[in-house]
Amino acid sequence: MTGAAKPVGLHALVLAILLALHFVLPDYHHGVLARVLTLATFALGYNLMFGYTGLLSLGHALFFAAGLYGLGMPMQHLGWSAEVALPFGIAFAALLATGVGALALRTQGVAFMIVTLMFAQAGFLTLLYFNEFTRGDEGFVIAQEARSLFGISLADADARYIAALILFAVAMIATLILVRSPAGRVLVAIRENEERARMLGYDVARYKLLAIVASGAMCGAAGAAYGLLFGYVGATFASVQYSILPLLWVLLGGAGTVLGPLIGTAFMTYLIDLGSGLTDAYMLLAGAALVLLTLFAPAGLLGEVRKRWAGWLP
Amino acid sequence: MTVAASGPLLETEGLTRRFGGLTAVDHVDFQLFPGEIRALIGPNGAGKTTFVGLLSGRIPPSEGRVRFGGEDVTRLPAHARMARGMAYTFQITSVFANLSLFDNVALAVQRRLARGEGLEAETMAALDRVGLAGRARQTAGDLSYGHQRLLEIAMGLAQRPRLLILDEPTQGLSDGEIEGFKALVRDVAAEATVLLIEHNMDVVMSLATRITVLDMGARLAEGDPAAIHADAAVQRAYLGG
Numbered sequence: 200m201t202g203a204a205k206p207v208g209l210h211a212l213v214l215a216i217l218l219a220l221h222f223v224l225p226d227y228h229h230g231v232l233a234r235v236l237t238l239a240t241f242a243l244g245y246n247l248m249f250g251y252t253g254l255l256s257l258g259h260a261l262f263f264a265a266g267l268y269g270l271g272m273p274m275q276h277l278g279w280s281a282e283v284a285l286p287f288g289i290a291f292a293a294l295l296a297t298g299v300g301a302l303a304l305r306t307q308g309v310a311f312m313i314v315t316l317m318f319a320q321a322g323f324l325t326l327l328y329f330n331e332f333t334r335g336d337e338g339f340v341i342a343q344e345a346r347s348l349f350g351i352s353l354a355d356a357d358a359r360y361i362a363a364l365i366l367f368a369v370a371m372i373a374t375l376i377l378v379r380s381p382a383g384r385v386l387v388a389i390r391e392n393e394e395r396a397r398m399l400g401y402d403v404a405r406y407k408l409l410a411i412v413a414s415g416a417m418c419g420a421a422g423a424a425y426g427l428l429f430g431y432v433g434a435t436f437a438s439v440q441y442s443i444l445p446l447l448w449v450l451l452g453g454a455g456t457v458l459g460p461l462i463g464t465a466f467m468t469y470l471i472d473l474g475s476g477l478t479d480a481y482m483l484l485a486g487a488a489l490v491l492l493t494l495f496a497p498a499g500l501l502g503e504v505r506k507r508w509a510g511w512l513p
Numbered sequence: 514m515t516v517a518a519s520g521p522l523l524e525t526e527g528l529t530r531r532f533g534g535l536t537a538v539d540h541v542d543f544q545l546f547p548g549e550i551r552a553l554i555g556p557n558g559a560g561k562t563t564f565v566g567l568l569s570g571r572i573p574p575s576e577g578r579v580r581f582g583g584e585d586v587t588r589l590p591a592h593a594r595m596a597r598g599m600a601y602t603f604q605i606t607s608v609f610a611n612l613s614l615f616d617n618v619a620l621a622v623q624r625r626l627a628r629g630e631g632l633e634a635e636t637m638a639a640l641d642r643v644g645l646a647g648r649a650r651q652t653a654g655d656l657s658y659g660h661q662r663l664l665e666i667a668m669g670l671a672q673r674p675r676l677l678i679l680d681e682p683t684q685g686l687s688d689g690e691i692e693g694f695k696a697l698v699r700d701v702a703a704e705a706t707v708l709l710i711e712h713n714m715d716v717v718m719s720l721a722t723r724i725t726v727l728d729m730g731a732r733l734a735e736g737d738p739a740a741i742h743a744d745a746a747v748q749r750a751y752l753g754g
C-alpha cells in the first residue's frame with residue numbers, strides 16, 4: 200500500500216495555499232478564485248462518476264441546477280432561511296440523482312449519455328415552462344440580506360471566499376476519503392473492468408447508484424452554494440453548456456485524480472478570462488487549448504503528472 | 514459446512530441454453546460433490562464455457578435450474594452467487610489491466626473482510642501461492658500471458674471460495690508453469706471443490722477425481738479417469754468418428 204502521508208500532506212498543502220491566497224490576492228482574482236472553488240466543487244462531483252466510476256454523464260447541469268433552485272426557490276417564494284434552504288437544495292439534488300440513476304443506469308455507454316442528456320434537457324425545459332415562478336432564462340437575484348449563514352453575510356467578499364474554500368475543502372476531503380476506501384476501490388474496479396468486478400461478487404448496479412447519488416449530492420451542494428454566494432439563480436445553469444463544462448474541467452485537470460478538477464476549472468476559467476481580454480473569439484482559444492491537451496496530455500494535466508512522476512497521487 | 518456431507522455442493526436439473534436456433538447447453542443434469550476435482554472436457558464448441566456461465570450466473574438459462582449449497586440460485590444474479598462462495602476465472606484472461614497485481618487481488622480479498630483487517634497479508638499470501646508475490650507492485654497489463662493466468666487464479670483463491678471454477682487455466686502456460694499449476698490445484702482442493710475445464714489430457718488425468726464429458730451441449734459420459742479413458746463414445750467424440 201502507498202503510505203497515506205504523501206497524499207494527505209499534499210492535499211493539506213493545497214488547502215493551506217488556497218487559504219494563504221485569501222490574504223494576498225488582489226480583489227479581482229480573489230473574486231475569480233471564489234467562483235473557481237465553487238465550480239471546482241461541481242467538477243469534483245462530476246469526477247466521482249466520470250473519473251472514478253467511468254460513467255460518462257452529459258446531464259450533470261441537472262444536479263447543479265437542482266441544488267441552485269432547491270435553495271433559491273424556497274428562499275425566494277417561501278422566505279426560507281439559508282440555513283434551511285442549503286441542506287434542502289443538496290437533498291433535492293441527491294433525490295433527483297437517485298431517480299435519474301435508477302432509470303439511466305439501465306443503459307450503458309452512448310445510451311447512458313443520451314438518457315442523462317435528455318433528463319437534463321427535461322429539467323431545463325421545465326424551468327423555462329414555469330417561467331412565472333422560476334423567471335426562466337432571465338433568472339432572479341437572491342436578496343443580499345437573505346444571503347447569510349449563522350449571522351455571517353456571504354455577500355461580503357471575504358466571507359464568500361472562506362465559505363467557498365470550506366465547501367471545496369469538504370468536497371475534496373470527502374472525495375479523498377471515498378476513493379481511498381474499499382467502496383472507492385470497487386468504483387475504480389468497475390471503471391476498469393465491469394464484468395470482472397461483477398464476477399468478484401460486487402453488486403455493480405448498487406455501486407453505480409452510490410456513485411451517481413454521491414456525485415449528484417456534491418454537484419447539488421456546489422449549485423446551492425453558488426446561489427448563496429453569488430446571489431443569482433438562472434436557467435442557464437441548467438442548460439447543456441453546464442453539463443459539458445464539468446466534463447471539460449475534469450478532462451483538462453485529469454479524470455480520476457482528486458486535484459484535477461480544481462486545476463482544470465482554474466485553468467479553463469483563466470484561459471477564457473485572459474482570452475476574452477485579447478480577442479472576441481476567446482472560445483476559439485479555449486477550444487485550441489483543449490485540442491492541444493487532448494493530443495499531448497490525454498490523461499489531463501494532473502493525470503500526466505501522475506503517469507510520469509507521481510504514481511502515488513490519488 | 515452448510516451442506517450435509519452426502520448432498521451435492523452444486524446441482525443442475527435440465528439446464529438448457531439456446532442461442533437462436535443453436536442449443537449450446539442441452540438439458541444437462543449434473544451433480545458436483547464437496548471435495549471433488551471435477552474436470553469438464555469436450556471438443557471445441559461443446560458448450561463447456563456456456564455451461565459454467567450458467568452455473569456462475571453470467572448467462573441466464575433458457576430452461577432448467579441450478580442449486581448451490583442446497584439453495585436454488587437459478588434466479589440469483591452472478592454477484593450474489595459469488596458472494597455465496599463461487600469463484601470464476603475467465604477463459605479469456607480478464608484482469609484489471611491498469612491496476613497493480615496487489616490491487617487486483619486485494620479487490621478479491623476485500624469483499625469478505627468486514628473491516629479491511631488483514632487485507633495486505635491475505636493479498637500477499639494469495640499472490641505468493643501462485644508465485645507472483647515478488648511482482649505485487651507491477652501493473653497487471655504488463656505481465657506475460659501466462660502470468661496473467663496465474664494472477665486470475667490468485668484472484669480466485671483470494672475469494673476463499675467453496676467452489677472454484679477454472680475455464681482452461683493452463684492455456685498458454687509453459688510446461689514448467691503447468692507443473693506448478695497442478696500442485697496448486699491439489700493444494701486448493703483441500704479447501705475448495707474445483708470444477709476445471711481443461712483441454713490438456715495430461716492435466717485432466719493427473720488431477721481429476723471425476724470427469725464429465727460434454728458433447729454438442731449434452732452430457733455424453735461421466736466417470737473416474739480410468740473409465741473415461743476407456744470409453745468408446747468419448748473416443749469417438751474426440752476423434753470426430
Ligand SMILES: Nc1ncnc2c1ncn2[C@@H]1O[C@H](COP(=O)(O)OP(=O)(O)O)[C@@H](O)[C@H]1O
Pocket residue numbers: 532535537555556557558559560561562563564
Ligand atoms: N453469446 C453467444 N451467442 C451465440 N452463440 C454462442 C454464444 N456463446 C457461445 N455460443 C455458441 O455456443 C456453442 C458452445 O460454445 P462454448 O460454450 O463457448 O463452447 P466450449 O467452451 O465448449 O468451446 C458454440 O457453438 C458457440 O459458437
Ligand SMILES: [Mg+2]
Pocket residue numbers: 561562563604
Ligand atoms: Mg470454452
